[in-house]
Amino acid sequence: MITILIGDDYQYTRKMLEKIASENPFVSRIFAVEDGLEAVKIVQQETIDIALLDIDMPNLNGIEAAKIISKMSPKTKFVFITAHMDYAIDSFAVHPYNYLLKPIDISVFKDNINELVMSITSEPKQSSISMITVKDKNNTCMLSLKEIIYFQKVDKATVVHTNKEEYLINKTLTELENKLNSNFLRVHQSFIINIDKTAKIQDMGDRSYRIEFNGTKKTAYMSRYRFEKLKGTFTF
Known part of the structure; x- marks a missing residue:
């Protein structure tokens, strides 16, 4: 099952993204936070498969948070969400799956979630240790x-x-x-x-x-x- 982290400082956006992501049957847990520092803290405690991060967040922006998260959790896949194109080049430092502009196209967002979930669930699993x-x-x-x-x-x-x-x-x-x-x-x-x-x-x-x-x-x-x-x- 898939665990998703949503980081956005606007409550309405967080709730909307959480509702849409939860509709995917493979998504079991969703964590929603309002700044980059909270996002990093979640990854210190939980296994996150997909991180949906607004770039322009307080305390620690989405790109800087993603750089820290990618070191702690190399398999986490990133989608950046923002109202500005200015950060697009900087975001490539963590090889994001996509870069979505606000206002978010819901059908495109759903497609992104479905594609990411399919790619993760189809990956060969590492054998467990004894x-x-x-x-x-x-x-x-x-x-x-x-x-x-x-x-x-x-x-x-x-x-x-x-x-x-x-x-x-x-x-x-x-x-x-x-x-x-x-x-x-x-x-x-x-x-x-x-x-x-x-x-x-x-x-x-x-x-x-x-x-x-x-x-x-x-x-x-x-x-x-x-x-x-x-x-x-x-x-x-």
């Missing part, structure tokens, strides 16, 4: 995914939790999300869990859920937004 390299004190070893309960983002580090041990790895949750098999779900900006190890999900009443696991007292957390999206995945 082992991961971790550091154990001064040694490096291979750990089977079957042993892992969850991954946790702690400050700038990523911690791997098993029943008995914790390990540090040099990959972000976003990088892991693209490599892990379907047993692992991103349930929070700071957690990816192994659903095979999950025992219980408890509503904490503060827009979050606590996740308990089999064979350990360790817990993780799920955001309410993710719970609404993923609740059908859990069968206990």
Whole structure:
């Protein structure tokens, strides 16, 4: 399924683009922000397939935001939206799929979304990993995914939790999300869990859920937004 980021400082435009993009059956999630800095923050936490960015946004314009995003997420595809042609040459620095002028031609916009979705869904998928390299004190070893309960983002580090041990790895949750098999779900900006190890999900009443696991007292957390999206995945 496809995740889209929309960046535009006009609420009406954001809502319109969000509504049109959501009509594509392959689009599962849409994030809408009003400036370039917010767009970058979203990509730090989420896997974004398509970024639809207005160029003339406050704090950080769409082109500068796209340059940062393309380094963090090389596979993200860009469409720039603007009222001016002045930036067209500058936008080519991130090899955008297209450059749409306001007022937006809705049929052209729909065609762009459909074409991008088709190109992404038809790309061959990378095979998922079954082992991961971790550091154990001064040694490096291979750990089977079957042993892992969850991954946790702690400050700038990523911690791997098993029943008995914790390990540090040099990959972000976003990088892991693209490599892990379907047993692992991103349930929070700071957690990816192994659903095979999950025992219980408890509503904490503060827009979050606590996740308990089999064979350990360790817990993780799920955001309410993710719970609404993923609740059908859990069968206990």
